[in-house]
Amino acid sequence: MDMGSYIVKRILLAIPLLFVISLITFVLINLSLLDPAVVVLQAQEVPQITDELIAQTNEALGFDKPFVIQYVNWLIACMQFDFGSSYVSGEPVWSLVGPAFLNTLKLTLVSSVFIIGLSILLGVICAMREGRAVDKSVRGLSFVLTAIPSYWLAAILIWYLSVKLDLLPTSGMDSFKSYILPVIVITVSYTGIYFRTVRSSMLSNMNEDYVLYGRASGLSERKVTLHILRNSLQVAVSIFCMAIPIVLGSTVVIENVFAWPGLGRLSVRSILNRDFPIIQAYVLILAVTFVLFNTISDVINAAMNPRLRKDL
């Protein structure tokens, strides 16, 4: 199968998945035992909630329509980036979620560059020096660093670098300096896992026959290593692609510690306020990001590995 038709097929496969995800998102949020109209009225701090008021609100927001119609309307609107209005402020959801998403995405991408770069570097070094001092110390250190809770690491770094030495801002997102601490914390908590993947993938490839045959044919160590790298990174590419949505979805703690104006912070605030449209949009965006990166990783893998293109 050529790459073009593979990509088309892979995208066609992702579409039904997106539908299912959107349906689940919608159902889960609407399963809430609370009457949405009451939630809206409470969120807007209406002093006296009367039955009449509830009926009016239901009608205005379309909550009186059958469930299926509500879902279809919601889905069509979502596709146009119209996620409704915040129950609390009445602002359009996208005007809150959009910029927050962008901020989180920036943090995620910068962190991912470091996570991926460091993982490959350390993974390759450790595999080439398997069992030696470098390998042992890097693995030991990563074990400790991965075990440290990120809020604790964040607190220590803020206390030392920002408060005591006054080198870096404690919070917010004002300049490139604001990125340094959150990126360090995120990189530390994920590199340990991903560098292990690269290392073990390298090691298992080093035991393959093609490495023996390459060396037995007199190929230089550099050429043999390039073959090993190529095959090892293939495994790692899909894991790295998934690292981006995983980091994206788990910035809640970091964003709250560093007051990063991103999705994680917005979602926590919305959950506390029961601002359902924002929560819905948040869940949907994360799910779509996962599907998107999953598709991208499959396509990259297929481009690198012709065996995968055969069956789909």
Add this chain to the structure above:
Amino acid sequence: MNIVEVKHLKVWDANTDKVIIHNSSFQVKQGSCLAIVGESGSGKSVTCRSIMRLNKPWIRLSGTILFKGEDLNQLSEQEMRRRRGKNLCMILQNGMSAFDPSCVIGVHIRETLQTHFNWNNRESERKIISAMESVMLKNPQEILNQYPHQLSGGMLQRIMIALALVLEPDLIIADEPTTALDTISQYEVVEQLIRLRERMGCSMLFISHDLGVVQKIADEVMVMKDGAIVESGDIRSVFSKPEHTYTQYLVTTRLELSNHFRKLMQEGT
């Protein structure tokens, strides 16, 4: 004259201190084929890799391995690398895994030929294509652009033989080149190996546990068990008068097997 002379080879695993080969001495005569037979785990592959100096770093060895009178263990890594492929050529058991799965076959061949010769791409391609034709591979040009998974085990085995034909080594080390193949491909590969020897007059170290194949191709045989050579000598005398009980066992079971093999061949034709 001996092309390879192994004296008191001892191989052990430095991690576990387990001795893999105890005290092995043998030689391969110029232009002749020595077969190593023995059950799996007896140390046949480790013997091959010791000659190539391609054991894992934790596998240590002592003793001497002379190749054309020169002690291979005294060579620098670079000098050793220059001899791999060019002078000492290996053919592996499983063609399917012997080539990088994410590259087309032509990549390995080009890289190998570039390492040893100053040919341009065109010249290399011409040589390998004519070698591939001579081992009965059809559409060699097309094969060079295919991935290992698109080819059969027998074809990949013959590609390794074709590469050996171009490299013209002094010694070919074939580690169970037929074990992973079906009977028909086995037959084809053995035919090509025999022709390879006829054409180049090179020496060969041939590992197999199929005594039928060994009898066809080898001049001398050496039987290994648990890391030790239990019997060795001229192929006819070893097979007609096996002295060691393990060799006797091999020969009797082999007779049963080869009857089965002959029946299969008759059904096939």
